[in-house]
Amino acid sequence: MKKKRIFGSAVLSLAMGISMFATGAFGAGVQESQDTYRVLIKGPSAEQAKAKEQYGKRWDFGNQGFTTEVNSKQYQALLKNKNIEVSQVDTLTIDARVEGNGNGKGKGDYTAQASYPSDQTPWGIQAIYNDNYIQSTSGGNGIKVAVLDTGINRNHIDLTDNVEQCKDFTQSYSSMVNGSCTDRQGHGTHVAGTAVANGGYDGAGVYGVAPEAELWGYKVLGDNGSGYSDDIAGAIRHAADEGVRTGTRVVISMSLGSSGKDSMIASAVDYAYSRGALVVAAAGNSGPSANTIGYPGALTNAIAVASLDNAFVNGTHKVSDFSSRGNPYTDGDYYIQEKDVEVAAPGGGIYSTAVDGNYATMSGTSMATPHISGLAAKLWSANKSWSNSQLRSEIQRRAKLYDIKGGTGAATGDDYASGFGFPRVR
Numbered sequence: 001m002k003k004k005r006i007f008g009s010a011v012l013s014l015a016m017g018i019s020m021f022a023t024g025a026f027g028a029g030v031q032e033s034q035d036t037y038r039v040l041i042k043g044p045s046a047e048q049a050k051a052k053e054q055y056g057k058r059w060d061f062g063n064q065g066f067t068t069e070v071n072s073k074q075y076q077a078l079l080k081n082k083n084i085e086v087s088q089v090d091t092l093t094i095d096a097r098v099e100g101n102g103n104g105k106g107k108g109d110y111t112a113q114a115s116y117p118s119d120q121t122p123w124g125i126q127a128i129y130n131d132n133y134i135q136s137t138s139g140g141n142g143i144k145v146a147v148l149d150t151g152i153n154r155n156h157i158d159l160t161d162n163v164e165q166c167k168d169f170t171q172s173y174s175s176m177v178n179g180s181c182t183d184r185q186g187h188g189t190h191v192a193g194t195a196v197a198n199g200g201y202d203g204a205g206v207y208g209v210a211p212e213a214e215l216w217g218y219k220v221l222g223d224n225g226s227g228y229s230d231d232i233a234g235a236i237r238h239a240a241d242e243g244v245r246t247g248t249r250v251v252i253s254m255s256l257g258s259s260g261k262d263s264m265i266a267s268a269v270d271y272a273y274s275r276g277a278l279v280v281a282a283a284g285n286s287g288p289s290a291n292t293i294g295y296p297g298a299l300t301n302a303i304a305v306a307s308l309d310n311a312f313v314n315g316t317h318k319v320s321d322f323s324s325r326g327n328p329y330t331d332g333d334y335y336i337q338e339k340d341v342e343v344a345a346p347g348g349g350i351y352s353t354a355v356d357g358n359y360a361t362m363s364g365t366s367m368a369t370p371h372i373s374g375l376a377a378k379l380w381s382a383n384k385s386w387s388n389s390q391l392r393s394e395i396q397r398r399a400k401l402y403d404i405k406g407g408t409g410a411a412t413g414d415d416y417a418s419g420f421g422f423p424r425v426r
Contacts, residue, residue, distance in 0.1 A: 037075045038228050040065050040264070043084035051084060058175050059230045061264055067230040069172070092232060092258045092265075094150065094187045094225040094366055117206045117351070117359045120199065123310045124346030127317070128209060128371050129425045136199060139378035140210025144250045145195050146239040147370070148232060149188030151181040151219035153355045156189060158197040158205035165216040165242070169231040176238065181217040185225055186355040190362050191255045192217065193353030195370035195377070206352060206359060209374025209425075213251075213381070216242070221256060232256070233268035236279075240272035249380050249388075253373035254281040254302075255366035257294030265296050273301040278380075278388040280305060280373045282365035283341050284324035288408035290416055291339065292324040297365075298339045303392065306418050307347025307368040313406025319417045320348045323365055325409050326416040334396075334414045343399045344418035345371035375423060398423035 038058075041051050042065035052066060055074065060066040067089055070078065078086045121134050129137065144164065154163045166181035183189045198211035218235045221227035236252060243250035252272055269279050279302040284294030297304035307323040326341040336342055347368030354360035372395070380391050399420035404410050409417030 035071050036069055037072070038067060038069050038089040038230065039075065039078065040067050040087050040089055040230065041078065041084055047083045051078070059234045061230075061233070061267070064264060064267060090229040090258060090260065090262045091226050092221075092229060092256050092262075093227075094221060094256055115358050116204055119351055120205065121207055122351040124194065124350050124367070124371055125207060125209065127308075127310075127346050127422075127424070128375060136203065137207040137209060137211050140196065140213030140374070140381050142248065142384065143210070143213045143377040143381045144216050144243065144246075144248050145210070145213045145373055145377050146216040146218055146250055146252045147188060147192045147195065147373075148218045148220045148235050148239070148252065148254045149191055149256065150185040150221045150223070150225060151183035151188045152192045152215070152217035153183050153189045153353070153357065154181060154217060156193070156353050156357055157200040158353050159189070159192055159215065161201070162196045162198055162211070162213065162215040163217060164214040165218075167217070167235075167238075168219040169235045170219055170222050170227060175231065175234060181219045183219070183355050184223040185221070186360065187225060187255070187362075187366065188217065188219070188221070189355040190352045190360060191253070191366060191370045194350060194367060195253060195374040197353055208352075209371055210377035210381070213374070213377040216250075227256070229258075229262040229265050233262075233264040236265065236268035236272050240275040240277045243277055244275055249384065250277040251373050251376045251380070252277050252279045253370055254279070254296060255364070255369045257282055257284050257297060259284075259286070259294055261295045261298070266299055269296050269299050269301050273388065276388050278376050278391055279303065280369055280376060282369045283307070283326070285322045285364050287319075287323045287325050288321050288417075290325045290328045290409065293326045293339050293341060294324060298326075300336055300338050303342045303372060303395065304340065304419070305365060305369045305372050306341045306344040307363075307365045308344050308404065308418075308422060309348035310346070311406075316403065316405045317344075317346075317422060319344060319404060319407030319410050320363070321408065322363070323347065323368075323407075323417070326419070328409065328416040331411070331415050332413050334400075334420060341416060341419040343372060343395065343420055344368065344404050344422050372423070375425065378425065395423045396420050
């Protein structure tokens with residue numbers, strides 16, 4: 001039976017944080033239980049084999065070691081073992097704000113009635129399509145957009161027809177649970193909508209950049225918005241492998257990050273890129289100071305996305321004050337090095353799908369990232385013979401056509417605030 005829409009949605013009277021911090025830096029991780037530790041174990045293969053037999057394994061990263069969970073007594077014993085190297089696994093987190101028009105929160109997936117959106121083509125969609133009068137969007141057919149986040153409401157009326165994979169990488173009893181990707185937080189559902197929302201069966205819902213793309217909802221962050229780096233690395237590798245297995249193009253979209261570089265995630269991004277996937281990641285929300293960009297966006301094989309506001313300065317969109325900045329000493333070279341912002345996209349006051357089946361407005365580089373992920377899917381769909389590097393070059397070329405000159409650090413040409421500029425559909 002088709003879902004019906006009804007009017008009306010809850011409205012917040014003031015902004016509230018949906019992560020553990022509203023506009024702070026990436027990297028505030030989950031609080032581990034004093035009795036449980038997620039650890040990475042490295043060492044000679046024989047020693048690793050002994051440890052795997054004794055403690056089990058969650059993820060095996062070959063020469064990089066393997067991860068497992070141990071209790072406090074086991075952790076202390078591992079630290080005393082001079083034949084292996086043991087370290088605690090890092091955590092990564094989302095960073096965004098709810099700003100009203102629906103609270104974006106709920107418990108589990110919803111099949112309930114949904115309200116009509118107040119805007120079917122929000123300002124970010126109009127901006128990236130360079131069309132203030134656009135009524136609907138198109139494109140992305142055959143391209144997979146893997147959203148690694150807090151999960152998705154796979155039954156949201158504007159997303160359900162796009163969902164092709166739904167997997168949970170956060171459960172303690174298994175490193176991957178197929179068929180489950182429940183979002184109880186709201187962030188992942190919002191991000192997914194900006195990338196691929198299709199307006200619903202009645203065409204009366206909200207539209208994303210590439211509504212014909214297939215959505216892979218990978219839950220890598222828990223209900224508090226934080227997740228372990230080994231689970232994220234495992235999901236990145238899995239998405240890339242799935243692209244190869246299915247013979248399709250995959251865009252990996254990550255609106256998450258940390259202030260520090262994680263070796264497992266860095267290697268996973270390199271692996272995914274080598275397998276033909278395009279990796280897009282948030283720059284972070286620690287601006288406007290220089291050298292505040294977060295990881296994995298700061299990696300050379302990931303496209304780091306800065307946030308733009310729906311405001312104009314010096315004749316162009318303004319880089320959001322909260323948007324993390326890259327390295328000012330590489331300005332003007334149009335060459336991506338580690339800790340460089342690559343492109344910018346709408347991220348301030350973005351209206352999209354909410355986990356309760358309605359709609360919500362959020363801000364952050366988390367919201368800018370799926371605009372670029374959707375654009376990548378749309379362009380790739382029309383040019384399926386392109387490699388991921390060719391697609392990336394085209395995104396960079398289009399970014400140069402709309403240079404951003406507004407906001408702290410923004411200047412003519414390649415700059416540390418907006419990178420190459422704002423790539424658009426046309």
